[in-house]
Amino acid sequence: MTDTRFHPRELLRGFLRPIDLPLLLLLGLLLAYAFVVMMSASPERIPSLQVNTAVALAAMWATARLPAQRLLSLALPLYLIGVLLLVAVDLFGETSKGATRWLDVGVTRIQPSEIMKIAMPLMLAWYFQQREGQIGLREFIVAGLLLVVPVGLIMVQPDLGTSLLVTAAGVYVIYFAGLSWKLIVPVVAVGVIGIVAIVGFGDQICQPGVDWPGLREYQKHRVCTLLDPTQDPLGKGFHIIQSTIAIGSGGVLGKGWMDGTQTHLAFLPERHTDFIFSVLAEEFGLIGIVVLLAIYVLLLLRGFYIAAMAPTLATRLLGGAITMIFFTYAFVNMGMVSGILPVVGVPLPFISYGGTALVTLCLGIGILMSIQRSRVLAQA
């Protein structure tokens, strides 16, 4: 009798059991913000945004319900499937706008590189877990190889943004796993010197006809555009110029919701996806930005807290890496639309329109929740 009786509170509790409320609250705030901005940027996409959000939340919930160990046991198959799909893309993928990124699987097109965003940290965390207690140079070399293979496959598509994010995801796991500073510092130093050199010699290396080893022409353009967007204000620099105008003209208080002229008169390119931040900055100003950053910071703090409290090495590494991935998305996107990073096609996490990215990000949230739950269970 009692078992079959309808207990709404019990049902709700059961539903909420895998959920981490602080994370859910912060996610809710971000998604609400996304709706508000999207209503201004591209109201016709609200219905599909609702669908995307529902799917993403369901995916998050499903993931959160899984015990962390179950998730980790999926690492190797997921990774292998991902690599196989990437190879398949390079062999039979669909080409659009000069890049081969999609695979037609009959019902829909999928972008296997998205899978790697989750599969990569999962795989490396699982690997380090296997080697726990004896992690040394050999393990780091293996981890490096596990990282390089899919990243290489993504880069040849070519897709610089995704390969950077996947690289970052793997590097974060390796970093948290304890890679020696003696190795980190020189790499970072070389990177910094490289950036300084590019900026310093921007005029020379951006001359037409100068080939950049390892990078495509359009990638070179992106960097050169960043260095001097005014060189070609109606061509490749148009996006950055119009985006900075949108941000700057927002001022402290913003122009008001629905009143962004750059947005509504179509000066802003891709205003519902990569450049949605400019819409937000134009209409809500510096205050709107600070609110967004505050939510992100709280989200990151919660993620780090969960990771620091996680019961096993793998969950710690996974939690830390996922949190850092959120940061990377946010930083790279805001950096590129405000003109301090090249335009590499990274969405603003939880705000930019795009079903795949939203699902991926919510899976990340779900994983964090799963980790948090596994700690609670372990303590219990």
Add this chain to the structure above:
Amino acid sequence: MMEFRTPDEELGRFRRRVVIAGVFIAVCFGLLVARFWFLQVVRYDYYHTRAEDNRIALLPIVPGRGSITDRNGIPLARNYAAYTLEITPSRVRDLEATIDGLAEIVEIDARDRRRFKKLLEESKNFESVPIRTRLTEEEVARVIARRYQFPGVEVQARLFRDYPHGELASHVIGYIGRINQRDRERIEESGDEANYRGSEYIGKSGLELSYEAVLHGITGAEQVEVNAGGRAVRQLARTPGVAGNDLELTLNIEMQKVAEEAFGKRRGALVAIEPATGGVLALVSKPGYDPNLFVDGISTEDWKSLNESPDHPLVNRAIFSAYPPGSTFKPFMAMAGLSAGKRTITQTIADPGYFMFGGHRFMDDKIGGHGMVDLPKSIVVSCNTYYYQLANDLGIDGIANFMRPFGFGSRTGIDVPGEAEGVLPTPEWKKKRFRKKEHQKWFGGETISVGIGQGYNAYTPLQMANAVAALVNDGKLFRPHVVRHVVNPATGERRVVEPAPIRTIPFRPEHAAAVRQAMVDVNKAGTGARAFAGAPYSSGGKTGTAQVFSLRGQRYVEGRVSERLRDHSWFIAYAPADKPTIALAVLVENGGFGAQSAAPIARQVIDFHLLGKRRDQPAGEDADAADESDESDEHAGHPHAGAPAAAAEPAAPEAGGQDREPPSE
């Protein structure tokens, strides 16, 4: 590198790394906040302006140009709407092919092409340039139907300027033309750029030039929001333009027509003034030109034929060309003699037929002289000897000082642009005029020539007419004007151009009365009698002849030389005699004696003015059989017999100015 760690140590290191990652995140987000602070606070004004510039476009609303009507409301310059076929060069890949293609649909002749090329050179690449104007409706339909074949080609409805009377009064009205680089620079200098945004035309000469600011109006603006594609999305604000004011002239176009027809094919000028106001009733310069040719850019061949014609049709002879006044100067000399007390009205001199000065014999026209000559008779028979003596008695400075207040040798200030000063000769003037020391000295003999209106004297027909007006208007000299009312078409408000008295010349009324009576007698019994025979009104006049000294500056054309060597014919007049309502000066170039060609023209104009009568044939064409007495009488004006010094340096600089530089087109 490999070291053994306890799980606790492991955890501790992980947490340290999380903290370090947190610091890294803080630095990165700090960097972003700094960037947003820079964009949204420090450079807010700049980006705000950029965003506004992005979205707001200002489209000018060009005001309608004011019309010009004569004193009876007859339109002299007006606007009409018509379609033009225009090409924006920057949007066309192959200009020649496009024009060839268009030529298959509408008629585009070689002239259109040449004019297009010329306009193209003067315009900027993104401006549309007309290839054909005044399309018929059928042509418009044909172009519209096939417009898709011609990107960058558009049919535009535009306002055109039309001068319905063509050559009539062309020098007064002037013309507008497309704004060229020089106009643009002038507009920029005067800070009027905003008002000329979108304007294509500007006054180039005549009243169209001098009243440009009044006629143009105030350009309105439409503020529209544009999207990234440059398409206007909505109107933000609209400031309607203010149409230009209309001009209503003192000019009577009917009288102008009578006068111009009276000239026939002859060259010359006529100015008729209302003495009481200085209002100009007619201002003729022949030959004229059709101002309509200039409106859309004059074709090269039209320009050539106008600019290189030996008749100089573009020169406004009435105000720009100065001629020696000949015997028409004598009434003013008589006034000078009376005012200076050198002569009385009844005082007589004996005229032996010549005047001896400095060993030279200055000849009178009549062998043996006119006998006893008093002041009235000196005017009626145009006695040279009387004025040789008088000039000698007054001295050159005495003459100049008396003449100056009449406006001789200075610009009258008429509202038609391009006026010349003329020359009122004095020793100082000569010093300035000539560079060589030996040419600068003033000779007494030169004063003698000036006394009969020859020598260095050179006045515009306008100056002569205005001086006559002052003489018959109790010495009140006005600034002559052509515009009577400036009318605001929107409010109907009429701003009256008040008569502008310059000065009252202090001569005694009885002196003027005597001179005027003598001038009336000229038309009754003297040199003007033939022209005014049978006139039902009483008028005053004076004939004159100005010798053509030289052919300098003119091309030698065989068969014409003899005609061009003939003297210029003058006539000054006023009517009615007791209360004059018209004062005029007529000059016919190479017209011979004043009585022969100039006086009949004056007669027709005065007839029209007082009687409303018009004659159909040009005046004075039948005057070849001019009476011998007139002819010999007028021969008196020739100074070359007796004034060698004066003849040394011909006509004043202004006279040479006929070969002026071409206008900007």
